[in-house]
Amino acid sequence: MRLTILGATGSIGVSTLDVVARHPDRFQVLALTGHSQVDLLAAQCKQFRPSYAVVGSATDAQRLAGLLRAEGLRTEVLHGAEALVRVAALPEVDAVMAAIVGAAGLPPTLAAARAGKRVLLANKEALVMAGAVFMADAQRAGALLLPIDSEHNAVFQSMPHDYAGKMARSGVRRILLTASGGPFRTASQEILAQVTPEQAVAHPNWVMGRKISVDSATMMNKGLEVIEAHWLFNAPAEKIEVVIHPQSVIHSLVDYEDGSVLAQLGNPDMRTPIANALAWPERIDSGVAPLDLFAVGQLNFERPDMRRFPCLELAYRALKAEGNSAAVLNAANEVAVAAFLERRLSFLGIAGLIAATLDAVPQGALPDLDAVLEADRQARVAAQGILARMQSAST
Numbered sequence: 062m063r064l065t066i067l068g069a070t071g072s073i074g075v076s077t078l079d080v081v082a083r084h085p086d087r088f089q090v091l092a093l094t095g096h097s098q099v100d101l102l103a104a105q106c107k108q109f110r111p112s113y114a115v116v117g118s119a120t121d122a123q124r125l126a127g128l129l130r131a132e133g134l135r136t137e138v139l140h141g142a143e144a145l146v147r148v149a150a151l152p153e154v155d156a157v158m159a160a161i162v163g164a165a166g167l168p169p170t171l172a173a174a175r176a177g178k179r180v181l182l183a184n185k186e187a188l189v190m191a192g193a194v195f196m197a198d199a200q201r202a203g204a205l206l207l208p209i210d211s212e213h214n215a216v217f218q219s220m221p222h223d224y225a226g227k228m229a230r231s232g233v234r235r236i237l238l239t240a241s242g243g244p245f246r247t248a249s250q251e252i253l254a255q256v257t258p259e260q261a262v263a264h265p266n267w268v269m270g271r272k273i274s275v276d277s278a279t280m281m282n283k284g285l286e287v288i289e290a291h292w293l294f295n296a297p298a299e300k301i302e303v304v305i306h307p308q309s310v311i312h313s314l315v316d317y318e319d320g321s322v323l324a325q326l327g328n329p330d331m332r333t334p335i336a337n338a339l340a341w342p343e344r345i346d347s348g349v350a351p352l353d354l355f356a357v358g359q360l361n362f363e364r365p366d367m368r369r370f371p372c373l374e375l376a377y378r379a380l381k382a383e384g385n386s387a388a389v390l391n392a393a394n395e396v397a398v399a400a401f402l403e404r405r406l407s408f409l410g411i412a413g414l415i416a417a418t419l420d421a422v423p424q425g426a427l428p429d430l431d432a433v434l435e436a437d438r439q440a441r442v443a444a445q446g447i448l449a450r451m452q453s454a455s456t
């Protein structure tokens with residue numbers, strides 16, 4: 062199987078290459094992309110010898126090309142958003158790992174779907190922004206969408222599959238998405254008011270990129286995942302429930318009409334869903350240690366607290382509102398998380414900024430990619446304006 066890995070230098074990208082390296086006869090890497098980590102990307106090119114490597118800027122492209130030439134590699138170096146779209150849709154590529162973080166991942170991920178690839182979907186923001194367009198175009202092109210997000214991969218594994226690998230939803234009562242609760246699961250409102258970026262990115266069970274780590278701390282990550290599940294499994298908001306499960310051993314569950322509940326368990330390591338999607342419907346070694354239930358001992362469950370974690374409620378609200386609301390939610394969240402990481406917004410201010418942006422941007426339909434990108438742009442402008450007013454009010 063010939064692969065393009067979008068976001069190869071990130072947490073998911075590195076885990077993907079770890080699995081790929083275990084199966085040299087099975088996988089061939091045709092393209093790798095990274096945004097600005099030129100040295101890491103150069104090392105990855107040296108190991109996997111792709112035909113193409115893509116970075117963000119012309120300056121970084123020049124530097125990468127120099128490093129690769131010095132190694133005697135013939136990898137062609139490209140840069141910019143157009144190049145990402147190009148390597149996502151190369152005719153000779155079979156599968157695309159979509160592991161760019163945030164809205165920047167939407168155009169190439171959608172391009173892979175439109176080209177009918179096997180799309181390994183980590184970039185949940187693409188579905189949150191453009192779910193209707195994405196699912197329709199993927200189906201039309203015959204793309205095989207395989208979820209990488211651990212919860213959605215668990216649901217996928219717990220659902221019945223027909224011969225074409227499509228989801229048959231017969232008899233499903235509810236989808237239960239598990240959530241660790243993040244680093245502040247038991248924190249009081251007073252503690253939440255003082256949270257620093259360093260505390261927020263230190264997740265108890267998973268090692269991840271900075272943006273998704275903050276999303277996990279606010280529980281917006283779970284909110285985005287509810288919306289992601291809606292699109293992937295064609296399930297209404299009422300049928301998707303969130304269950305706090307601090308051990309992160311059950312990755313999600315499907316509750317059937319007959320009372321059966323199927324779940325997927327494993328150590329919290331993204332190489333499991335990555336290997337599952339890379340090899341599906343077969344199973345391959347991922348490097349993940351076997352689950353030791355005796356060491357785990359207990360599995361606990363709690364109801365999420367929407368008052369302490371209002372981001373989760375905002376995501377349900379955006380999903381139910383339909384139209385452009387989820388795209389606005391996602392854009393406002395990206396602005397808010399970036400501002401929080403730059404210490405321009407408090408932890409509790411994240412939800413406040415998103416709520417105000419949802420109120421400020423008029424409702425609208427999203428018939429195509431251009432409309433999605435315009436809603437994203439509008440929401441960012443609105444969120445930046447609200448952020449500036451919040452800052453001047455607090456000084």
Ligand code: NAD
Nearest residue numbers: 068069070071072073095096161162165183184185269270
């Ligand atoms: P990360 O920050 O570690 O990596 C992000 C990757 O995207 C890097 O390769 C970076 O170079 C690239 N990138 C960043 N901005 C870019 C831009 N403007 N243009 C092109 N490329 C850009 O993030 P991550 O934790 O690997 O997460 C990647 C995606 O996977 C996210 O959508 C996240 O929600 C999802 N995801 C991650 C995990 C996890 O365990 N890390 C789990 C589930 C889902």
Ligand code: MG
Nearest residue numbers: 210211212286
């Ligand atoms: Mg997840």
